[in-house]
Amino acid sequence: xxxxxxxxxxxxxxxxxxxxxxxxxxxxxxxxxxxxxxxxxxxxxxxxxxxxxxxxxxxxxxxxxxxxxxxxxxxxxxxxxxxxxxxxxxxxxxxxxxxxxxxxxxxxxxxxxxxxxxxxxxxxxxxxxxxxxxxxxxxxxxxxxxxxxxxxxxxxxxxxxxxxxxxxxxxxxxxxxxxxxxxxxxxxxxxxxxxxxxxxxxx
Numbered sequence: 001x002x003x004x005x006x007x008x009x010x011x012x013x014x015x016x017x018x019x020x021x022x023x024x025x026x027x028x029x030x031x032x033x034x035x036x037x038x039x040x041x042x043x044x045x046x047x048x049x050x051x052x053x054x055x056x057x058x059x060x061x062x063x064x065x066x067x068x069x070x071x072x073x074x075x076x077x078x079x080x081x082x083x084x085x086x087x088x089x090x091x092x093x094x095x096x097x098x099x100x101x102x103x104x105x106x107x108x109x110x111x112x113x114x115x116x117x118x119x120x121x122x123x124x125x126x127x128x129x130x131x132x133x134x135x136x137x138x139x140x141x142x143x144x145x146x147x148x149x150x151x152x153x154x155x156x157x158x159x160x161x162x163x164x165x166x167x168x169x170x171x172x173x174x175x176x177x178x179x180x181x182x183x184x185x186x187x188x189x190x191x192x193x194x195x196x197x198x199x200x201x202x203x
Contacts (some may be wrong), residue, residue, distance in 0.1 A: 003139060006040045007101065007120045010137045014122045021165040023097055026124045026133045027093070037137065044074060044121075044134040045095050050087030052073075052134060061138055066148020077138075079107075082152040089121065089159070090134075096163040097123035097131045103154035106140070115140050115149060123164065 003009075013034060017024035031038055039060045044052035057069040065077045074090065075083040093100045099122055106115030117140035124133035140149075153159070 003017075003036065003040055004141065006137050006139050010034075010037050010041060010120060010135070011099070011122060014135055020125055023125050023131055026126055029135060040139055041135065041137045042069070043124075044090075045134060046090070046132045046134075047073075050091050052090050052094075055133075055182060061066060063136070064149055067174075073080070078148060079150045079152045085153050089161070091162055093121040093123050093134055094131050099123070099160070099162045099164060102130055103157040103161040104138075104140075104151040105154045106149045111198050115151075116154070117141060117151070126195050154160060178201075 012026060017028045017067040018150065019025070026043070029043070042057040042061060043055045045055050046052050052074050054069045054072050054074060061069055061077075069077065074084050078086050089100045089102060091099045099120070101118060104115075104117045104118045104119055106117070117138065119138045120136055122129050122135045124135055126132045
């Protein structure tokens with residue numbers, strides 16, 4: 001079992017980082033300040049629509065999937081049936097941008113008990129001001145069993161998608177803030193069509 005409070009702790013840390021138009025910069029992520037959260041955390045880089053590769057990952061993630069994850073797409077740790085949904089949620093995290101949290105399940109197999117867990121995606125800006133990085137964490141409960149594990153999205157639990165910025169422009173390597181800033185929180189089940197609720201914030 002990995003750290004059960006890691007999702008809340010990492011989001012709290014992410015919320016303290018300096019930010020532009022609601023989204024922190026990758027350069028301000030400090031591994032020392034993250035402490036034990038590093039073991040369950042990772043950083044993604046967007047390389048194409050719906051595709052993000054793992055730049056760095058903690059040791060617990062390496063043990064869980066049974067191989068070195070650096071350079072692999074995030075979908076490589078998922079079962080084939082989950083990959084289209086993962087691509088959709090990655091695009092929401094990058095392009096809205098949004099905080100995305102969804103439940104995972106590792107199916108039972110020979111020598112592998114059923115696992116339940118969650119993954120949290122927190123958007124970051126690169127050195128050019130573009131939202132092209134994600135700080136994430138993966139937590140699991142239960143015994144890993146034999147070999148590396150792969151996961152699907154649990155269809156019975158709501159997926160959290162909370163937009164941190166609604167309207168923004170990124171052009172010529174500079175982020176331009178438009179006012180007002182919109183926060184668009186909504187939740188959906190994995191198989192549901194998103195329903196949006198618009199809340200205007202003047203922060």
